[in-house]
Amino acid sequence: MTLIPHSQHMSPRPIPLPCQNHDLGKFEILSRDGAARIGRLHTNHGVLNTPMLLPVVNPNIRTIEPREMWEEYGIEGLITNSYIIWKHQKLKEVALSDGVHNLLDFPGIIVTDSGTFQSYVYGDVEVGVSEIVEFQRDIGVDIGTMLDVFGRPDMSFSELESAVEETANRASESLEVAGDNLLLNGPIQGGINDDLRARSGYLMSSIRGKYHNFTVHPIGGIVPLMEKQMYRELFQILLASKSTIPPNRPIHLFGCGHPLLFPLSIALGVDIFDSAAYVLFARDDRFFTPTGTVKLKEIREWPISSRALFGLSPEEVRKMDKNERTSILSRHNLEITQAELAKCREAIRTGKIWQLAEERSHCSPQLRGAFLWVLDQLAFPDEGPIGESIMNIIASTNPVRKGGERMSHDIELRPHILHLQALIATRWKIPGSWWDGSKSTIKNLIIIEKTPPPWRTCSLNAIISHLIETPNSIPLILTPLGIIPYSLEDLSPWCHLDGSNDMWDIDYDDEEIMEFLSDLNLEKIPFIRIKPELKILKMSKIEENVRDWMDRCSIVDKLSVLCSINPNDGCKLTTSMSNRKSTTDRMVNVYSDGTHILSPRLNDGGISFTLEGVKRLCDNRYPISFDTIDSDSEFSGLPKVCINDDAIPFVGKGRNVMHGYILGADKHLIPGQPCLIVSSSGDLIAHGTPIATSKEMELFQKGIAIKVREGVLKDSS
Numbered sequence: 001m002t003l004i005p006h007s008q009h010m011s012p013r014p015i016p017l018p019c020q021n022h023d024l025g026k027f028e029i030l031s032r033d034g035a036a037r038i039g040r041l042h043t044n045h046g047v048l049n050t051p052m053l054l055p056v057v058n059p060n061i062r063t064i065e066p067r068e069m070w071e072e073y074g075i076e077g078l079i080t081n082s083y084i085i086w087k088h089q090k091l092k093e094v095a096l097s098d099g100v101h102n103l104l105d106f107p108g109i110i111v112t113d114s115g116t117f118q119s120y121v122y123g124d125v126e127v128g129v130s131e132i133v134e135f136q137r138d139i140g141v142d143i144g145t146m147l148d149v150f151g152r153p154d155m156s157f158s159e160l161e162s163a164v165e166e167t168a169n170r171a172s173e174s175l176e177v178a179g180d181n182l183l184l185n186g187p188i189q190g191g192i193n194d195d196l197r198a199r200s201g202y203l204m205s206s207i208r209g210k211y212h213n214f215t216v217h218p219i220g221g222i223v224p225l226m227e228k229q230m231y232r233e234l235f236q237i238l239l240a241s242k243s244t245i246p247p248n249r250p251i252h253l254f255g256c257g258h259p260l261l262f263p264l265s266i267a268l269g270v271d272i273f274d275s276a277a278y279v280l281f282a283r284d285d286r287f288f289t290p291t292g293t294v295k296l297k298e299i300r301e302w303p304i305s306s307r308a309l310f311g312l313s314p315e316e317v318r319k320m321d322k323n324e325r326t327s328i329l330s331r332h333n334l335e336i337t338q339a340e341l342a343k344c345r346e347a348i349r350t351g352k353i354w355q356l357a358e359e360r361s362h363c364s365p366q367l368r369g370a371f372l373w374v375l376d377q378l379a380f381p382d383e384g385p386i387g388e389s390i391m392n393i394i395a396s397t398n399p400v401r402k403g404g405e406r407m408s409h410d411i412e413l414r415p416h417i418l419h420l421q422a423l424i425a426t427r428w429k430i431p432g433s434w435w436d437g438s439k440s441t442i443k444n445l446i447i448i449e450k451t452p453p454p455w456r457t458c459s460l461n462a463i464i465s466h467l468i469e470t471p472n473s474i475p476l477i478l479t480p481l482g483i484i485p486y487s488l489e490d491l492s493p494w495c496h497l498d499g500s501n502d503m504w505d506i507d508y509d510d511e512e513i514m515e516f517l518s519d520l521n522l523e524k525i526p527f528i529r530i531k532p533e534l535k536i537l538k539m540s541k542i543e544e545n546v547r548d549w550m551d552r553c554s555i556v557d558k559l560s561v562l563c564s565i566n567p568n569d570g571c572k573l574t575t576s577m578s579n580r581k582s583t584t585d586r587m588v589n590v591y592s593d594g595t596h597i598l599s600p601r602l603n604d605g606g607i608s609f610t611l612e613g614v615k616r617l618c619d620n621r622y623p624i625s626f627d628t629i630d631s632d633s634e635f636s637g638l639p640k641v642c643i644n645d646d647a648i649p650f651v652g653k654g655r656n657v658m659h660g661y662i663l664g665a666d667k668h669l670i671p672g673q674p675c676l677i678v679s680s681s682g683d684l685i686a687h688g689t690p691i692a693t694s695k696e697m698e699l700f701q702k703g704i705a706i707k708v709r710e711g712v713l714k715d716s717s
Contacts, residue, residue, distance in 0.1 A: 013071055015107045016046025025183045025215040027250055028659070028703025032671060032691060034397035034415050035242075035269035036353040038345055041215070041250055042702070043142045043183065045101070045109045046076065050250060051266050051344060053257055053337055054079040054111055056276035057104060059091055063279045063330045066106035073334055076108050079274045082136045082144065083115030086127060099140040111185070111274070112136050114145040129170045130177045137182040143216060144182050146174035151189040151196075151221040153233070160191040168203040175209030185252065186214030189221050192233045194240040198385035201244035216272065217245050218252035226256060231370035234261075235268060236386065239377070242269050243385035243392075248699040259290050259340035260364060263357040264371060266344050268393070278337055282329035285318075288336040290343070291363035296329070308332040351401035354414045375413045394419050396693050398672025400492050400562070402603035407499030412481055417493060419670075420561075421482070425519050426634055427561045428485055432571065434471040435549035442472055445527035447513065448486070449478040452504045453495040455486065456585055462532035464539075464546045474522070475550075478508065478529075483516040487550070487557040490586060491605035552577050555590055558600070558607050562673050565617065566635040573597065573616055592616065609674055611710040614638065614687045618676070639669035640676045641697065641706060643685065651677060652685050652713030657706035665694035677706060686711035 019026075019042035031038040041048040057066055057080045069075035085091045085100070095103045100110050114132045127135075129147045136144035147170065149163040167189050178184050186204040190196030204214060219241050225234050234256075242251060250271035257275020265273070281287065285296040289304045299314050308331035309317070317325055347353040361371035378394070381387035399420035411417065433439045446466045448459045455477055463475045463486060475486035479494050480503045489495060497503070508516075517523045539547065555577070556570035565573075573592060580589045587600045597613030600606070609617075617638055643651060647661040657677060669675055669690055677686040688708035690697075697705050 013074075013107075016076075016109075018044045019047070023702060024181075025212050026702040027215075027248055028700065029692060029696070030703070031349050032396070033348045033351050033353045034267070035393045036266045036344075036348045037269075037271065038348050039250065039271060040703075041271075043109050044181065045107065045142050048077050048109050048272075050271040051262070051341060052076065052272060053341060054272060054274040055278060055334065055337075056080070056257075056274055057106075058276070059085055059104065060088070063282070063327060064334065066104045069334070070106055070108055073338055075334075075338075077111060077142075078104075078106060078108070079111040079113060080104065081115070082112035082132060082139070082141065083127060085112075085139070086115075086132065086135050095139040101140060103139075109142045110140075111143040112141045112145060114147045130173055133174045133177045133182070133184070137177065137179055141182060143185060144178065145185040145187065145218070146170060148187040148189060148220060151191045153192050153221070153224050153230075155191055157193060157196075160189070160193060160196050163189050163191075164196050164200045164203070167200070168207070171204060171207045171214070172209070175207065175212065175214070178209070178212070180211040183212060183215040184209075185216045185218050187218045187220040187254065188241045188245070190237075190241075191221060192225075192237060194236065194385050197237055197240035198244045201241045205245050205249060214249065216250045216252050217241075218254040218272075220254045222253065223255040226258075226261075229364075229366040231261070231364075231366050232373045235264065235370050235374055238265070238268055238270065239389040240385040243388040246699050247693070247696050248701070257337065258293070259288055259337055260292055260360055260367060262340050262344050263347070263353060263360045264367070264374070266348070267353045267357045268374070269389075278333035279326070279330045282326045282333055285325065285329070287329050288333045290336065290340045291360065296325075304336065306332045306335045308335055350403060351398070351416070352403075354416075355406055355408075358408060358410050358414075371410075375410060378413045378415065378418060394422070396671060398670065399423060400604045400606045400672070402492065402601075404496045404498035405493035407480065407497055407503055417481065420491075420493075421519070423561050424484065424488070427564065428488075428520065428557055429560065429567050430474065431553055431556075432567065435467060435546045436471045438471060440472050442474060442525055443470055444473050445517070445522060445525050446473050446475045447478055447483065447527050447529045448475065448532060449508070449529050450505055450531045451477075452501065453489070453497075454584070455489045455495075459486075459532045460547070461543075462530060463550075464543050466528075466530075467546050467550075468542060474525075476522075476527075478513070478516070480504070480506065482519065483513070485520075485557060487554040488561070488605070489554075490600070491558070492603075495605065548577075551579060551587060554587070555598070555600070555607075558605075560635065562607055562670075563638050564634075564636050564668055565638060569617065569635075569637075573613070607674060608709070609687055611687065611712065611714075614674075614676060615684065618684055636666065636668045638674060638676050639666040639690075639694075640678050641665040641669070641690065642678050642680060645680055648679055648685055649713070651708060652711040654686070654708055654711045654714050656704045656708050657686075657688065659692070659697065659700035659703050659705045662697045662705060665690075665697045667694050669694050669697075675706065677708065684712055 023042040027039055027041050029037045029039050039050045055078050057078050059080055085095050132147050148167040151160045151163040188200045190200045222234055251269055252272035253270045256273050257277040286293050308328050347356045361368045377390045381390040394415045397415040397419050399416050451458055476483050477486055484494055514523050552574050555574050556567055559565040559570040560567050576593045578591045579587045582588050589596055590598050595612050596610050599608045601608055642663040644661040651657055671690050675690050679685055686708045688706045690706045692705045
């Protein structure tokens, strides 16, 4: 059977243009879901869009030609071994005379390994530290790799420590030889020792080169773990290493390339993968699916489709000669690899990367064990390197996001839910006064149970009736994820849980209720439990007064929980508050003295300010001058980002804040939640939504840091 190459039906992909000189080696983030990020790395042969896989290409054995990878599969970069090219005289001569891109006939980004893996397999290599970097530079490699010392899991602590130290000792020499045009990988070693991995990350990221620092940090020494499916140790290594690596350096999981491992690896912060698995598995008559590997001899029908397998049966492929069979299965494996990475990137955009990681974890006992270990770290972070990485993952995750949240056994430990629960536990406070104007102590709690959302439809009248009878009461809702204040009833994920109706019928005993209440410091308050029935009645004047108080509590509580605004200042902002509601009885716009100050977002329940709203907040209490608020307090105020004065004319008219123009940012800033943008003299310039953490704003030099909503100069000419 003759297959017509897909490229015959398509126009050739354009040759990538080199980046501008000042952008060489810079990394930027386009979208994120906590530690998972969609980014761009700028090189001399175009942009590397991450997360992505670098297929390993053996310059001597090309099962799929690099040009076909570029044209057919959208591969932007590949990795080959500079040591193999250096050692084979004919390849070496062509690479030095024509360049590695011509040698491989690949117009995209070429990354090279240095021979370290060969030292692991064969025991030693014959090339020197400077010599191999110089060779990579001279053949036109985009991202080379220094000759590090491979740390095997079975090595002693002293041997691993020596590998870490020797690798660091070689770093400065390697960066010097690389010059101003070759970007370098700075590998992280240390076996499965957390402290050594963290030390290696610190040493390699701290070394400064004359022209460039290390551009990418590959996590090395992991192939022996993957060969034995020691996935828990793999993710342990990743988390320990990341604790000391600056966030503006992409993370490369050296030698990892099975699609099954992509979602959790990406959720934990991996940007780049590489592997020859697509062809190695094909040579063994095995092929990829997103949920594992299948042996060709064991099937009668394909469990997954691909362009490479279209029109062929498993029996027809089995009857092919070895080379043709390997070729077809390799192409299938590469397709599945690309498709799973696309699925991961889309999951990042929609805020569902952890949901995807959880789904994939059920496909392998070893991966499931590793995933459960990660959940344990999320539930109980320790004080070591792994705990530091875990806390960074939670803190960098937007606590609210649009769309439904699929229920599962593991849902409570998804980072965004942990983050939101932590914010509620620390920032939500008992109202300072009740709907009737009294300021007496709280008398009881009203817990709505066994009732699905929308609660404003099914529970509002019952709550109002109880509040009229006992004004100094707090309404709460019992959800499958615990108890939340009724004031946050439209906040995702509580109101968008996707599951069977049975999940709302759980019978919690009083002891379990008390445990939920302890998270809100309410365990000593008497409570009543009610299951209201749907009633839509025209409200009396007194009932409308109670509803107005509840609406105001909702805004004050969201300002506190999501924006770190002191409840007293939230109350001042909402004095003389009125609102406009949607046809589904949700607040759409909130006004103070007739002026529009903010809008509760309908898709996730969060807060979007108007310019007048943030101005009033600044006037209420918070000085706009940068970093004058105690960042460790519960209510540090709406986070501020101070920008360079050169950016003011652009940001003030509504242009986004770019990395490289930021002088500092409050540490309590949360990606996805509102912030103020101020000048170096403390003047308000704009407000917007950050897509980076304060640490990232300190280190990144390219890309959007804050998406500006409004600037103070928007109406100026």
